[in-house]
Amino acid sequence: MRRRLAEQQRLAAAEQKAREEAERRAHAERNLFQRAAGDVQPLRVPPRVLLATEPPAPIAVQRQLDDQRVLHEALSDEFDATTLLDIDEALSFRRPGVGVDVTRKLRRGGWSIQGEIDLHGLRRDEAREALGGFLREAGKRGWRCVRVVHGKGLGSPGKTPVLKGKVHGWLMQKDQVIAFVQARADEGGAGAVVVLLRPSVAVGA
Numbered sequence: 001m002r003r004r005l006a007e008q009q010r011l012a013a014a015e016q017k018a019r020e021e022a023e024r025r026a027h028a029e030r031n032l033f034q035r036a037a038g039d040v041q042p043l044r045v046p047p048r049v050l051l052a053t054e055p056p057a058p059i060a061v062q063r064q065l066d067d068q069r070v071l072h073e074a075l076s077d078e079f080d081a082t083t084l085l086d087i088d089e090a091l092s093f094r095r096p097g098v099g100v101d102v103t104r105k106l107r108r109g110g111w112s113i114q115g116e117i118d119l120h121g122l123r124r125d126e127a128r129e130a131l132g133g134f135l136r137e138a139g140k141r142g143w144r145c146v147r148v149v150h151g152k153g154l155g156s157p158g159k160t161p162v163l164k165g166k167v168h169g170w171l172m173q174k175d176q177v178i179a180f181v182q183a184r185a186d187e188g189g190a191g192a193v194v195v196l197l198r199p200s201v202a203v204g205a
Contacts, residue, residue, distance in 0.1 A: 151163060
């Protein structure tokens with residue numbers, strides 16, 4: 001019994017000595033860093049102003065809409081207008097659901113012509129761009145009836161009215177065009193068409 005008690009006391013003394021030795025070493029390491037670094041003082045940080053982060057660049061939504069509109073309004077030269085023309089003396093056109101009375105009234109001058117564009121003498125690309133711009137402007141102004149002069153093709157090779165067929169196809173591709181007919185003799189005859197447009201709200205009216 002005495003031997004066991006003496007053994008426990010010896011172990012306890014050894015553990016106490018080990019703890020004291022560890023504390024002494026830790027204290028010595030701390031003192032070593034302080035002696036090497038010397039006296040230190042906190043850094044004096046000048047007052048700081050928190051600046052707001054720069055906001056991301058705005059998305060050009062209007063530009064995207066304009067680009068989509070231009071693509072939507074693009075006119076194709078490959079459109080076959082002859083498949084949709086009424087086979088009559090004036091080769092008229094009307095949207096599905098539009099009665100024959102509309103083209104008949106249009107041919108008789110039932111709507112007053114509010115604007116006109118003359119494409120005669122223009123190259124095909126120039127004429128296509130000019131017609132698209134004219135129809136956009138007509139929509140802004142709220143025009144219902146316009147005249148498009150494309151010429152009779154008398155100055156073209158073979159006297160063939162190439163631009164006439166292109167104009168028919170371009171007009172059919174525009175949703176705002178309800179119908180068109182060949183102009184009367186006093187309005188240009190075979191060298192022009194009278195176009196009826198959908199009602200729209202005039203800009204700035």
